[in-house]
Structures are given as structure tokens and as C-alpha cells.
Amino acid sequence: MTLTGKSVVITGAATGIGRGITECVLKSGANVTIVGRREEPLRDLADRYGPAVTVVATDICAPGAAEQIVAAATESFGRLDAVVNNAGLARFGRLESIDPALFDAMFAVNVRAPAELIRCALPQLRANRGSVVNISSVGGALSMPGRAFYGATKAALNSLTRSLARELAPDVRVNAIMPGPVETPMWNETGLDEAGTRRLRADLLSSTPMGRFGDESEIGRWVCVLLDPEVSAWMTGALIPVDGGRTA
Numbered sequence: 350m351t352l353t354g355k356s357v358v359i360t361g362a363a364t365g366i367g368r369g370i371t372e373c374v375l376k377s378g379a380n381v382t383i384v385g386r387r388e389e390p391l392r393d394l395a396d397r398y399g400p401a402v403t404v405v406a407t408d409i410c411a412p413g414a415a416e417q418i419v420a421a422a423t424e425s426f427g428r429l430d431a432v433v434n435n436a437g438l439a440r441f442g443r444l445e446s447i448d449p450a451l452f453d454a455m456f457a458v459n460v461r462a463p464a465e466l467i468r469c470a471l472p473q474l475r476a477n478r479g480s481v482v483n484i485s486s487v488g489g490a491l492s493m494p495g496r497a498f499y500g501a502t503k504a505a506l507n508s509l510t511r512s513l514a515r516e517l518a519p520d521v522r523v524n525a526i527m528p529g530p531v532e533t534p535m536w537n538e539t540g541l542d543e544a545g546t547r548r549l550r551a552d553l554l555s556s557t558p559m560g561r562f563g564d565e566s567e568i569g570r571w572v573c574v575l576l577d578p579e580v581s582a583w584m585t586g587a588l589i590p591v592d593g594g595r596t597a
């Protein structure tokens with residue numbers, strides 16, 4: 350598997366699953382434009398990999414962010430072949446207790462910003478017969494009591510993936526990965542208290558047939574598979590669970 354010479358944008362690249370994806374994509378030989386709001390963790394990653402990495406520190410929901418990201422990738426590497434929409438926001442809570450404004454915030458990060466980034470990247474993706482990988486969640490396919498808003502945004506991302514796969518074929522492939530539970534910084538920022546987080550961890554573990562959480566690299570390797578046209582040129586509109594059997 351090789352991505353040598355390709356230019357890939359990855360959002361939410363400095364932590365958790367995004368970091369796992371970035372390291373796999375870099376090891377496969379691609380140049381990478383890494384995106385997040387906090388500059389420091391992005392710079393740390395860039396310092397380790399040198400000129401194969403360009404940093405864009407921005408909020409993907411900010412006006413003009415998508416244009417800025419695409420311009421940085423094309424200026425740094427002369428082209429753009431692929432977009433990995435990984436950045437995500439997860440805020441949990443039952444319907445009566447969760448602030449409805451959080452639904453808008455999650456929709457903006459998990460659905461609207463990915464769509465906008467694909468739209469801005471489209472001329473480059475078309476010209477290079479490129480591809481998109483959206484990092485969704487098993488929450489987009491399963492019922493999610495206590496996490497309904499988050500699940501709804503990931504279901505919307507799945508729908509966007511399938512519709513755009515048809516709309517943009519045969520020039521641009523659009524696929525999604527639905528990770529199961531992977532222990533990342535996100536788990537400490539869901540809005541649940543300590544006891545709630547402990548219960549969630551235990552529930553997720555007991556409902557995962559493989560009996561363990563996933564590793565970031567296990568998602569990263571699948572992203573590389575989907576980006577590599579030698580392997581996946583005939584795949585578009587796929588929603589792939591990489592989840593330790595949680596959706597089985």
C-alpha cells in the first residue's frame with residue numbers, strides 16, 4: 350500500500366484517532382496538511398515529520414476556513430488528492446438535560462464543516478481523481494440513548510457520504526469509517542461527570558465483542574486502504590464499521 354506523492358488534508362489531526370490516521374498516512378508516503386484549533390500539538394507533530402507536514406491552526410467552522418485549508422495544501426504540495434474529515438465534537442446527555450445549542454454546535458463540526466471542506470476541495474479532487482474519507486461513528490448506525498444528538502450528527506454524516514458518493518462519481522470517491530470505541534481525549538470532554546464516564550466506558554467495553562477498545566492505528570490503517578486507489582478504486586459510498594464487532 351502506498352500513497353507516495355499524494356497530498357492529503359486531515360482535520361483534527363494532532364490527537365486521538367486523527368493522530369493515528371496522520372501517522373499511518375505519513376508512513377504510507379503522502380504529504381499531509383494537518384488541521385486543528387490548537388497550534389501547539391499540531392506543531393509538535395509537524396516537527397517530528399519535517400517538510401512532509403503543513404500546519405493549519407483554525408476552527409473548521411470559521412468563515413473562510415475551508416478555503417484557507419485547501420490553499421495551504423495546494424501551495425505547500427502543489428496539489429490536493431484527498432480529504433479526511435476526522436475532527437469531531439461529542440457532547441452527551443439525555444434529551445431533558447442537554448443544551449439544544451449543543452446540537453447546532455455538533456452539527457456544525459460533524460456535518461457542515463466536512464461538507465464545506467469537500468466543496469472547496471472539489472476542483473482539486475476532481476482533477477486528481479481523488480477521494481474523501483469521513484470519520485463517522487457506530488453512533489451513526491446504532492440507537493444512542495443518552496447520546497442522541499451526537500448519533501444524529503453521525504447519521505447525517507453517513508447520509509452525506511452516500512449521497513455525495515453518487516453525486517461525485519466517477520471522479521471522486523467518498524467513503525466513511527465508523528469507528529467503535531477508541532480511548533481518546535474526547536472521552537474526557539463529553540459533558541458527563543466522572544461516574545457517568547466510568548459507566549459509559551464499562552457499557553462500551555461490555556458491548557464490544559472483541560473485548561477491548563480499538564487503537565488509533567487500527568482506524569488509521571483503514572483510512573490508508575480507502576485512500577489508496579490501487580486497493581479501493583472501486584469503492585465509494587461505503588460505511589465501514591471498524592468497531593471490534595460492536596455493530597455485529
Ligand SMILES: NC(=O)c1ccc[n+]([C@@H]2O[C@H](COP(=O)([O-])OP(=O)(O)OC[C@H]3O[C@@H](n4cnc5c(N)ncnc54)[C@H](OP(=O)(O)O)[C@@H]3O)[C@@H](O)[C@H]2O)c1
Nearest residue numbers: 361364365366385386387408409436437486530531533535
Ligand atoms: N474515540 C472514539 O471512541 C470515537 C468513536 C467513534 C468515532 N469517533 C470520531 O473520531 C473522530 C476523532 O475523535 P477522537 O476520539 O480522536 O477525539 P479527539 O482526540 O478529541 O479529536 C478531536 C479532534 O478534532 C479537533 N477539533 C475539534 N473541533 C474542531 C474544530 N471546530 N476545528 C478544528 N478542529 C477541531 C480537535 O483539535 P482542537 O481541539 O485543537 O481543535 C481534536 O484534535 C471524531 O469525529 C469522533 O466523533 C471517535
